[in-house]
Structures are given as C-alpha cells and as structure tokens.
Amino acid sequence: MSQTSTAHACETCPIHHAGNLIRMGIKIDNCDFVIALAGNPNTGKSTVFNALTGLRQHTGNWPGKTVTRAEGGFIYNKHRYKIVDLPGTYSLLSTSNDEEIARDFLLFGRPDVTVVVADATRLERNLNLILQVLEITDRAVVCLNLMDEARRHGLQVDERRLSKELGVPVIPTVARRNQGIDELLRAIDEVATGSYRCRPRRIQGESPALRKALNLLVRKLRALHPELPNARWVALRLLEGDQRIIDALRSGELGELHGEQPAASVASVG
C-alpha cells in the first residue's frame, strides 16, 4: 500500500520525470511523437539536440553548421520521441535551400511539437522566426537558450510574460551545461500530449486590404480542408505566389489530416 502511494507521489513529481529521460541515440523507430528543432543559426540547436538524444552531433560556433537534417530519439515519460534537428534559418519566407528544408519539414513533416531554440541575447531578431513558426504550427515550445550569456550581458528576459505574449511555453535553458533541459522535456511532453494547449500568437498589423484577402482565402481553405492548422499562413503564401505551396494544394499534400504521419512526404523532404 505504502509502496503504491510512494510510486504515485513520484509520478506527479517533475524530478521523477527528469530522471525518466532515456536517450535513444539514433534508435527512432515506432515513435509516438515527432519533434522538430528549429531556430536561428548558431543558437545551440545541435547542443539541445545532443542533450536530448545523447548523440554527439558535431556542434560548432558558426552559423550554418548544420547543413542537413539530423535525427535522433529519446524516451520521456514513457513516450517515444523522434527529434529532427533542422538547419538554422533567420526566416521561413525567403527561398534559400536551408530555409526550404526547415519550412517544408514544419509544413509537410507535421511535427507534433516544434521546439524553437532562441538566443536570449538577441531575442528581437529571434522573435522574427518564432512568429513565423507560430504561423505554421500551433504546437510549439520556445527554448530560450544561452541564458548564461544573456545574464552576463545584463539582460533579463521575463519568460512568463513572453510565454503569455506568444501563447506557447517558454523555457529558459543553458543547453551547454544541461540547465533547463528537464523543464524543456516536461514542456515538450505537455504540448505533445495536449495537456498544455497552445494559443499561438498570430502576426498582427497587416493592412486592411491584406486582411480582407486573407480572410476570404482562409474561409475557402477551411471549407476545403477543415483540419488545416495554418490556413492563414497558407493563404499568405498563395498570395505571394509560392509555387511549392500551390503545387502542394493541387496535389492534396496540404490537405492531409493533421496529426497523421504522411510518410511519403516526410521522406521526400530534405
């Protein structure tokens, strides 16, 4: 009896879960959830990736180091996770090669959670990407990395306020020293299982003419694909004449149910 209650108490304690991390390296079959790791170049995505998977992906202090997609796995809280390290990008709206890899994976790979690794010392510029990611996906966690450097520069980031502004969890970390990784894992798990419901901020301040066009297109898209999680973003891309998105709409690639793993399109990305 006492044993059961101890076990019960343990399971509700976060530390129990942190100890529950099993790093799976490259064993990524039969995963329950897919996580994408996005972020600006040189914010420590690969370091976070290594901390989570126990892999030793080469990390380097220069932007653009990760040129291909790296994948790894871990088990946390009895869920098997596959995590994909995407190339660092400043934006998802232009057309360079690595931006396309990152964007296509977020769009067609449909990760269950997108972790955006942000540099706490350069928050404003990192927010540009975060806001774009939040347009595409509604399940995201912001990993506010390099907190030690921010403190050294005398910067304080109000992560609760930031979380409220963005509508997704914000976890301060120092991935190089493994600080905050437990909290990050818990947030990922909560978002993946749906116990934390994200209400992502969507870009505001567009012109009235644009808003009108967007609203009309979103209505039409929703009528076609009620499950589309990012209709507004797709509408915006259509307005800009993005051929990749137009093709995806025509082929039905965009319309597949959210949450389903479209294996073929995952394989074709990157």
Added chain:
Amino acid sequence: MANKMTFSHKAAVEDIITTANRFRWELGENLHDSVMDAIYQDAAGIARRVVTVSGEKPRFDWERTLDRLLTSRVTGFPIMLLLLAVVFWLTIAGANVPSSMLATLLVDTLHPALKGLAANMGMPWWLDGLLIDGMYLAMAWVVSVMLPPMAIFFPLFTLLEDFGYLPRVAFNLDHLFRKAGAHGKQALSMSMGYGCNAAGVIATRIIDSPRERLIAIITNNFALCNGRWPTQILIASLFIGALVPPALAGIVSAAAVVGVTLLGVALTFGISWVLSRTLLKGEPSTFSLELPPYRPPRILQTLYTSLIDRTIFVLWRAVVFALPSGAVIWLVSNIHVGEASIAQHVIQFLDPFGLIIGLNGVILLAYIIAIPANEIVIPTILMLTVMSLGMHDMGAGTGVLFELSEQSAYMAIFGAAGWTTLTGICLMLFSLIHNPCSTTLFTIYKETGSVKWTAVSALLPVVLGLVVCFLVAQVWRMVG
C-alpha cells in the same frame, strides 16, 4: 490521396488559386515587404516588453576588443597567417613522432610478420605479393602518414571553430572573395580543405547559390590537404633547404611550404575570378554572416567529436581507396611485358614529356597510380625510382612501398635518378596543382550529381599544373 480527389474538390482548389492570383495583383508588389514589416514590428514590440537591460556594461568589453583585433584591416591578416602557421607547425612537429612509431609498427614489424605468416601458410608468391606487399603496405602507409596529422589538425581546427574564429576568417576574406565573384563563405570551406578536400567539398553546402557553390567546390583543391603536406615538407627540406647554409635550412624550407600554401590561396582567388567570368558567370550573392560570440571551447567534447566525425571518417575513406592502388603498384611493377615490367615501359614512355615540364616519367606515373590517395605519392615515387634504376639493394623488393628514415638516403636515390632543384620545385608545384584525389572526386560527384562538373574539377587543375610546371621549367632553363 490525390487520385481520390473529386472533381468539385479540384474546382475548389483552382478557385482558391485564382482568387489568390487576383488578390496578388490588387495588393501590389510590396506584399512580401509589408508582411515582413508587420513581423518585425511585432517582434520588436514583444522584445521591448519582455527584455530589460540592467546593470552596467562591463567596463572592458573584451569581446569587442578581440573582434577589433581579429577583423581589423591592419592586424586581421597577420593574426590569421600566424594562427595558420601555428596550427601547421603543431601539426607537422607533433605528427612526426607518432607517424614514425606507426610506421615502425605497421611497416617494419607487422609487415615482415605477415610475410612470415604467408610463407608458413604456403601462400603463392603472387598472392602474397599482391595482398601484403601491395594492398597491406599501401594501407599501412596511408594510416601512418595520415592518422597522426589528422588527429592533431582536426581537433585544433575544431577548437578554433568552437571558439568562434572561423566566421572572423570569413569576414576578413569576404571582400577578396567578393572581388573574385565568389561567396564569402568559401573561406570556411577552404579552411576545411586544409584538412581534407573531400571534407572541404562537403562543407560547401553552407553556400546557397549553386553557382558560387560550384566555384567553391572546383577551387577547394587549391587548399593543400593533409595528404600533400608530407610531400611538400620532404621535398622542400631536400631541395630548397639544401640551397642555403644548414643553419637557415629549417626556416627556408618552412617558408617554401608557406609560400606554396599562399600560392594555393592566390590560385583560389584567381581561378574563382576566372570561373565567375567564364563558365560560371554571375554576381556574388549577398549574405549576412553573423559574428557569433566567443565561447570557451569544451576541450574533451571537441576532441571526441572531431576524432569521430572527421578524423576516423576521412581516414576510413582514404584506406578504402588506398587498398586498390596498392594492388596496382604491385601489379605494374611485377607484370612483365617483354624485357621490362609495365611500370618500366610507362616510365620510359612518359619520361621525355615529364622532363619538358621539369618533372620525370617516374613522378608522372606515381601521380597516376596515386590518384586514390595523395599520401602514397612519395613512397610510390621512391619505389618506382629505385626499380627503374635497378638499385635493388636500396629497396625492399620490386613493388614494395618502403620508408627511408635518413634524408641522405633519399638524396642518394634522387641524385642517382638525375633530380635537380628544378625537379623539386616542379614537384612541389605539381603537388599543389593537380587533380583532386579520387575520394574528393567521388565526393564532388555525389555533391553536384554532375559528371560534367566532376570532370571540370579534375581536368582544370591538372592542365593548369602541367602548364605552370612547363613555364617554370622553361624560365628556369633559360635563366640557368
């Protein structure tokens, strides 16, 4: 999914696309900019609300001071050269001892042991020769010559990388590359090429524009790789160092190697310039390169990852390519057609042409045989020279790669074969300017997916090298 789509579904899709197209005309061209603008403003607003700056800035901002030093027009280049020299010096000096230890183990001890084992097993002479004298020795050579310098060079390089120095190099070289019509990030792939050109070619993935990436791939070969350092150092100390009094020999031969390295950098710029105006026309694309903060490197992790990711990876590919070439060396020196071996026939055939360009038939044949791996050039040259002179007491047997420990022994062989200072200089030049090794060519093919560009990458430098050697030889003979 696609084939299950109904007709009305398709019509709805087309309706959405036409609507979008119509709105696009109405909204005008600056839609993209206005969206970006909205994002930037939103981001700025959020950042303003959540970030507070407190405390005074540290009185001495060492990062900024360091950046000023490392990227200044005055001190940037000297520091870069100095760091390059220090890394090379550590590599050359540090690799000597482990290299000769490995050679003693693999060549002097294990090779006779294997021979004895083969003899006991009653292995036929040709099989034993092909496997042990050919393939095993080629592999042993590649491992003992390549592993120690790589195990020193790659971690040093990775430490500089972790510290954040590489983007500063790219920053310093950016305007030169831009003038050459190439991408500033080519500085990064070029630096990787000093370790291994195959790794350098892979590193060009950081360049987005296909045109500029091809330029970076084709010119990566002008960054002297690990396999070519031993050739440069040996020949410089034998032929250039010998020209000056012994006290100065070390410095002068080191300077000769640095000179060849800088010539390689000059060729990188020159050929990039030519390519961007001929085969690969276009404007250099702009890019933003962030100078990341300096971070104290994590020594142990760096050692581990650079050993696993780079050293072992590159070494393995070199070994794979060295095995067949070892077999070829043994075969061409042991299969006889008429009176002489195939090797002797080819050497005699190539000799007149080789002499015109300041080299000789042996060197040319060695470069053909050593296409798989540059590190076996010197042993192949020695073996072929000894064989063609009939100096059988010098080597270990026909078609056997061997190592000489005394410089005087090298000189005895080269002297007997009629080598001059000109031969030494031309060999150093040709070692810098010739086709990439087959590992690199294979990587180029995999990265570009194009036979044409792989052929250009192979032929351009080899033709250039022949021309340069020819001109140097003519001028040398006119003056001398």
